[in-house]
Amino acid sequence: MTALAPSRTLVVAAASRHGGTCEIADRLAWTLENDLPLGWRVIRPDLTDLQVLDDADAVVLGSAIYYGRWMRAAARALAYLKDAPLFDLWLFSTGPVSDVESENAQIISADSMVEAGQAIEHKVFGGRLDTSRLSWVERTVVKAVHAIPGDHRDWDEVDEWAHHIAQKLSVVPGTDGTTDISGQDAVR
Ligand SMILES: Cc1cc2nc3c(=O)[nH]c(=O)nc-3n(C[C@H](O)[C@H](O)[C@H](O)COP(=O)(O)O)c2cc1C
Structure with a gap:
């Protein structure tokens, strides 16, 4: 029997900036790769070429938060996706969230995408503040805003979210209503 190529991406x-959010994305991709049924492939590109999003059936997009905002590359990707046809989109942010409302502008704007039906969910994970990796300017800022150094990432929470996404993606609408594609018909 010939194995079918994955049909959904x-x-x-x-x-x-300092790798902590990339590690969360790596973990999400790895868990999703293991969880998703046959017929799905998971790719983990960087955000230099946004055209990689054109062929996606679903996207998990995240960013570290700096100065209350998403990083430029992720914000660009988010804007690009706003113009794309609707598909399954999940968003996540990392960073010990500031309690200053105005500093959370981008998080709020990501949440408004959820409200508008463009994204399914926006998840906020704890981040990593490793002062040994920071520049002098960054260390000064972190001190000024009383951010708490340390690794605040919760890997169980990350895995749980990946399982949740995989579960959602494993069910696709069929002609007779809802169809579960987690069976053996498709081949990864
Ligand atoms: C200079 C600086 C500014 C930051 N600003 C914010 C912020 O406004 N809100 C927040 O929740 N976290 C903030 N953080 C925390 C980072 O978002 C967090 O450390 C994140 O996990 C870093 O991700 P990265 O390792 O992928 O760059 C800031 C960190 C630094 C060093």
């Missing part, structure tokens, strides 16, 4: 991409 999930893109997992993220913007990161």
Whole structure:
């Protein structure tokens, strides 16, 4: 029997300055790759070429938060996706969230995409503040805003979210209503 090529593509991409958010995206991609039924492929590109999003059936897009905003590469990708045809879109942010409302502008705008039906969910994960990796300017800023150094990422929470996404993607609408494609018919 000839193995069928994967017919659906999930893109997992993220913007990161010091690597902590990339590691979350790597973990999400790995868990999703293991969880998703046959017929799906998971790709984990960087955000330099946004055309990679054109062929995606589903996207998980994330960013570290700096100065209350998503990083430029992720914000560009988000804007690009706003013009794309509707598909399954999940968003995530990392960073110990500031309690200053105005500093959370981008998180709020990501949430408004969820409200508008463009994204399914926006998840906020704890981030990693490793002061040994920071520039002098960054260390000064972090001190000024009283951010708490350390690794605040919760890998169980990351895995749980990946399982949740995989579950949603495993069910596709069929002609007779809902169809589960997690069976053995398709070949990865
Ligand atoms: C200079 C600086 C500014 C930051 N600003 C914010 C912020 O406004 N809100 C927030 O929740 N986290 C903020 N953080 C925390 C980062 O989002 C967090 O450390 C994140 O996990 C870093 O991800 P990365 O390792 O992928 O770059 C800031 C960190 C630094 C160093």
